[in-house]
Amino acid sequence: MSKEFLTAVADRRTFYGISKEAVVSDDRIKEIIEHAVKHTPSAFNSQSTRIVLLLGNHHDRLWDITKEALRKVVPAERFSSTEEKINSFKSGYGTILFFEDNSIIESLQQQFASYKDNFPIWSQQSNGMHQFVIWTALEAEGFGASLQHYNELIETDVKKEWSIADNWKLIAQMPFGKPTSQPGEKQFNTLEERIKIFG
Known part of the structure; x- marks a missing residue:
């Protein structure tokens, strides 16, 4: 990785302007995902997060599916701005789909009944960590990315399109590509109102 961890964390932003130009090899993208999936923590070491990487025509197809799903629910007079937004994601190099394997969560609920209400929450927390690790690692390599949630619609x-198991629940979509524009300056609330330290 070309950046120190905390620098990469600070530099990670939401990029909507992205292109199909390659920044690193597909093998490197695969390495990043494999590293994140292997080393990101999960409650009870459940390892329930699942990842699907879509490149090339598969990436394009995802956003075509999303556009057509939105066309059914967005009023025609407002659809042009929606279409523009979806096309900006399609303009990227690839998309990472984040899932959770519900069969693992359900199994843990049966094994540890006293924690059953917590396992879905903990799985979401782990999925969020996977998202952050991959997002930050992609940024460190020179990609821009954003996190989208068209889950129920698509x-x-x-x-059906990619023969995904029924027990995998779609959590988020992360389109990424070479940045073509920079995000605006990030605004921060004061740390004093967000952090308390004792001792």
């Missing part, structure tokens, strides 16, 4: 079609 999950059935996504599972």
Whole structure:
């Protein structure tokens, strides 16, 4: 990785302007995902997060599916701005789909009944960590990315298109590509109102 960890964390931003130009090899993208999936923590070491990497025509197809799903629910007079937004994601190099394997969560609920209400929460927390690790690692390599949530609209079609197991629940979509524009300055609330330290 070309940046120190905390620098990469600070530099990670939401990029909407992205292109299909390659920044690193597909093998390097695969290495980043494999490293994140292997080393990101999960409650009870459940390892329930699942990742699907879409490149090339598969990436384009995802955003075509999303556009058509939105066309059914967005009024025609407002659809042009929606289409523009979806096309900005399609303009990227690839998309990472984040899932959770519900069969693992359900199994843990049965094994540890006293924690059953917590396992779905803990799985979401672990999925969020996977998202952050991959997002930050992609940024460190020179990609820009954003996190999207069209889950309910596209999950059935996504599972059908790529033969995804029924027990995988779609959590988020991360389109990424070479940045073509920079995000605005980030605003921060004061740390004093967000952190308390004792001792």
